[in-house]
Amino acid sequence: MPTDSLGTAIRAARAAHGLSLQQVAERAGCSPGYVHKLEMDRVRTPSPRVLAGLAEALGLPYDQLMGAAGYEPLATAPTPPAMPGAIKRYSNAHIVKLLEEVQRELAAIRELLATTIRVQ
Template sequence: MSSTVEKQLGRLLRDARGALGASLQDVAEEAGCSTAYVHKLEQDRVRTPSPRVLAGLARTLGLDYGVVMSTAGYEAPSSEGPDSPSPAAARFSNAHIVQLLESLQSDVAELRKDLARNRSGG
């Protein structure tokens, strides 16, 4: 990674954090890394930043993952990040999960009624 690229990454992260008014600790906790690591990134003292950490920082700071990766000197695979869901998993939205949980909840309620009836001899 060239010195120019490193300085661009440090400045990008520092400026984004400043725009949010977030502390180093808040950003680090949300991104899932140490405060010291974020500080080193902002000071351009990390030669090869972790793509996983960069993805967490991009999400936390509201930056495009592809931009962060390319600024860090990587070829950005996508703007989704390394933990993006597979196409099969992406088909399921939160609405599907809520619907499934609600149906399970009604099934559990029916089972409880049946158990109570059986216990009472009914």
């Protein structure tokens, strides 16, 4: 991949796995349009999060995609082993539920603090 662009590498891996843009996008956690833009080298600096998702979806080394995207390699950091399913994807509804739970917990903490301050 050193001479290949990021887009060429993604497109080749997708074709090798027989995956559609939609399938890669779902597995990587981004839109099919964004995957297409990446394949056409129309994205200047894709985020490391997207690259991690693509690496997992396509079975490519993350550091290789990062290098192809122009990120400097971390010479001292070891490459983490591939862990299928290590990247969790949450729906917006799930994220909203988590945020609501955090808000309830924060309200309970504030109430407890207010009660503690009044008692003293």
